[in-house]
Amino acid sequence: MPVPSPGEKGGGFGVGLATPPCKTTIATETANSTHNENYTCGEGGQTLMTVLDQSQLEVQYPIHGKPFNARKPTLIGTWNVRTLNQCGKLAQLLREFDSYRLDILGICEMRWTSSGKIINDGKTIIYSGHDKEHIGGVGIIMSKIAASALIAWKPISDRIITARLQTKQIKVTTIQAYAPTEDAEDTIKDQFYNQLQTTLDETPTHDLILLMGDFNAKINPNRTGFEYVMGPYGSAENISDNGERLISLCASNSLSIGNTYFKHKQIHKKTWRSPNGETFNEIDYICISKRWRSSLLDVRTRRGADIGSDHYLVSGKCKLRLKRQPKRATRPRPFNVEKLKDGNTAAQFQLKLTNRN
Numbered sequence: 081m082p083v084p085s086p087g088e089k090g091g092g093f094g095v096g097l098a099t100p101p102c103k104t105t106i107a108t109e110t111a112n113s114t115h116n117e118n119y120t121c122g123e124g125g126q127t128l129m130t131v132l133d134q135s136q137l138e139v140q141y142p143i144h145g146k147p148f149n150a151r152k153p154t155l156i157g158t159w160n161v162r163t164l165n166q167c168g169k170l171a172q173l174l175r176e177f178d179s180y181r182l183d184i185l186g187i188c189e190m191r192w193t194s195s196g197k198i199i200n201d202g203k204t205i206i207y208s209g210h211d212k213e214h215i216g217g218v219g220i221i222m223s224k225i226a227a228s229a230l231i232a233w234k235p236i237s238d239r240i241i242t243a244r245l246q247t248k249q250i251k252v253t254t255i256q257a258y259a260p261t262e263d264a265e266d267t268i269k270d271q272f273y274n275q276l277q278t279t280l281d282e283t284p285t286h287d288l289i290l291l292m293g294d295f296n297a298k299i300n301p302n303r304t305g306f307e308y309v310m311g312p313y314g315s316a317e318n319i320s321d322n323g324e325r326l327i328s329l330c331a332s333n334s335l336s337i338g339n340t341y342f343k344h345k346q347i348h349k350k351t352w353r354s355p356n357g358e359t360f361n362e363i364d365y366i367c368i369s370k371r372w373r374s375s376l377l378d379v380r381t382r383r384g385a386d387i388g389s390d391h392y393l394v395s396g397k398c399k400l401r402l403k404r405q406p407k408r409a410t411r412p413r414p415f416n417v418e419k420l421k422d423g424n425t426a427a428q429f430q431l432k433l434t435n436r437n
Contacts, residue, residue, distance in 0.1 A: 137231070137232050146225070146228070146229045146245075146246075146247040146248055147183050147184070147223075147225060147226045147229055147245065147247060147252075148229075148245070148247045148249075148250070148252050148288065148398060148400055149247060149248060149249065149399075149400055150249070150399065150400040150401070150402050151399075152399070153377060153397045153398060153399040154183045154184070154226075154397075154398045154399070155180070155181055155182045155183050155184075155395060155396070155397060155398075156182070156183060156184045156185070156186075156254075156290065156292070156366065156395070156396045156397075156398055157180070157182050157184070157185045157186070157292075157366075157382075157393055157394055157395040157396065158185070158186040158187075158188070158256065158292040158293055158294070158364055158365075158366060158393075158394050159185060159186070159187060159188070159364075159385070159387075159389070159391060159392075159393045159394065160187075160188040160189050160258070160294040160352075160364060160389060160391035161173060161187055161188070161189060161190070161387050161389050161391070162189050162387075162388070162389040162390065162391070163189060163190070163191045163214075164187070164190045164191060164192060165190070165191035165192060165214045169387065170200065172387055173187075173221075173387055174200060174201055174203060174221075176385045176386070176387060176393065177203065177221055177223075179385070180382060180385060180393070180395060182221075182223070182395070183222070183223045183225065183226045184220065184221070184222055184223070184226050184254060184290075185220070185221040186218070186219070186220050186254065186256035186292040186293055187207075187218060187219040187220070187221065187256065188217075188218055188256070188257075188258040188293055188294040188364075188391075189216060189217060189258065189294075190207055190209060190217035190218065190219050191209070191214040191215060191216070191217050192207050192209045192214070192217050192219070193209050193210060193211065193212060193213070193214060193217075194209060194211060195207060195208040195209060195235035195241075197233070202223075202224045203221055203222065203223060203224070203227070204221070204222045204224075204226075204227035204230065205219055205220070205221050205222075206219060206220050206222075206233045206235070206241065206243060207219035207220075207235070207241065208235030208236060208237065208238060208240070208241040209238050210238040215238070216238040216239060216258060217238050217258075218238065218239060218240065218241045218256045218257065218258050218293070219241060219256065220233075220241060220243050220254060220256050222243070226245065229245040229246050229247055229252075230243060230244070230245055231244050231245065231246045231251075232244040236275065236279055237275060238258075239257060239258045239259070239272055239275070240255065240256070240257050240258075240275060240276060240279055241255075241256050242254065242255050242256075242279060242283070244287070249400060249402060250286075250287070250288050250400070251284065251286070251287045251288070252287060252288045252289075252290065253283045253284070253287040253288070253289050253290070254290045254292065255276075255279060255280070255283075255289065255290065255291045255292070255293075256292055256293050257272075257276060257291065257292070257293035257294075257295065258293055258294050259272055259273075259293070259294065259295040259296050259297065259322060259326075260272055260296065260322075261296045262296055262297075262298075262320050262321060262322050269321075269322070269325065273325055273329060276329065277329065277332070277333075280329075280333045287369075288368070288369050288371075288372045288375075289333075289335065289367075289368065289369045290366065290367070290368055290398075291330075291335055291365075291366075291367040291368075292365070292366045292367070292394075293364065293365070294363060294364045294391065295322060295326050295363060295364070295365055296322050296363050297320055297322035297323040297325070297326045297363055297365070298316035298318070298319060298320040298322070298323045298361055298362065298363060299314040299315075299316055299319055299320075299323045299326070299327065299337065299340060299362070300314045300315075300316045300317060300318055300319045300323075301313065301314045301315075301340075302314075302319070303340070306327055306331055308336065308370055309327055309330045309331045309335070309336055309337060309370075310327065310330075310336065310337045310340040310341075311336075311337075311340040311341030311342070312340070313339070313340050313341065313342060313343050313344075313349070314339075314340045314362075315346065315349040315350065315362045316361065316362065322363075326365070330367055334369060334370040334371070335367045335368065335369060335370060336367060336368055336369075336370050336373040336376075337365055337367050338365065338366040338367055338368055338373075338376045338379040338396060339362065339365050339366060339379045339394070341373070341376070341379070342378055342379050342380065344380050346360070347381075347383065348380040348381050348383075349362050349380070349381065350362050350381065350392070351363055351364040351381055351391055351392050351394050352364070352390060352391050352392070353390055353392075354390070355390065364391060364392075364394045365394070366379050366394060366396045368398075372400070372401075374401045375398055375399060375400050375401050376396060376397070376398055377396075377397040377398065377399055378395075378396060378397045379394065379395070379396045379397075380394070380395060381393065381394055381395075382394075382395050
């Protein structure tokens with residue numbers, strides 16, 4: 081179903097980028113359901129989304145044109161959008177999704193309640209939020225091709241959601257996370273990282289793991305003792321407590337922090353700006369399994385993407401680099417020496433050897 085354009089009924093655009101709600105009943109207030117149900121947004125009553133069967137085990141499709149292959153890069157990203165709990169915000173986000181030709185986009189602070197799976201304009205959206213309050217919330221948006229590879233997904237909490245994809249070569253588990261702020265109490269941080277560790281423990285070890293999200297973590301270039309966890313391009317002057325926690329988590333789970341491996345201008349490194357526009361920090365990250373680190377070709381911010389958030393879109397490019405299998409040496413066929421016991425056979429063999437000389 082086409083997404084309404086600005087100015088059309090159902091488009092929901094008000095004044096400015098941070099669009100105000102245009103109805104009292106929010107379209108994203110969905111309860112877990114096992115049947116199809118339409119939700120509308122805006123005065124015109126156009127269908128904005130369809131809630132699907134919430135089974136977490138998906139139907140498998142033939143493995144053709146799947147993401148994460150060795151031929152074509154898969155474009156991934158993470159973005160703290162601050163809220164999708166306003167009319168028109170989802171349509172605005174999906175336009176940016178298409179504009180940057182993303183295959184998979186992790187979302188933080190959706191502010192949708194409950195959990196579920198919907199399809200909008202050909203994209204599949206899975207989400208996990210608070211039971212009642214419009215706070216926090218995470219989700220993953222997938223293109224039609226990426227969604228065809230989805231075999232399972234799990235809403236962990238309003239801070240963590242996972243999706244597992246079956247590609248031609250490997251299985252990929254994407255984990256979208258939204259960490260507590262630097263000023264949060266240690267007990268809240270501990271609870272989040274314990275839950276995230278449990279999620280990683282439950283992920284099959286042979287999967288390619290993508291851990292993305294807003295970690296509210298600052299990481300400096302000092303990587304002594306953690307050379308395989310991070311590259312030399314951390315952008316903060318000093319590491320924060322959340323930064324130490326993220327590095328420790330990645331070290332314990334053989335993950336590499338992708339942002340730190342690519343040298344970019346500071347405007348393409350910083351992922352958050354302060355309200356007065358004077359302070360910029362890099363706090364959103366894309367991490368990948370150490371084994372597959374060379375498959376991550378780039379990570380940078382996209383300042384052109386706009387949804388009225390104080391965070392920039394962080395995009396990554398992933399193309400599988402597979403090890404070539406060595407060719408097996410062909411063993412020569414053994415001679416049947418028993419045939420040489422026959423006089424005629426032995427004479428013919430001797431004649432052939434003589435003719436070769």
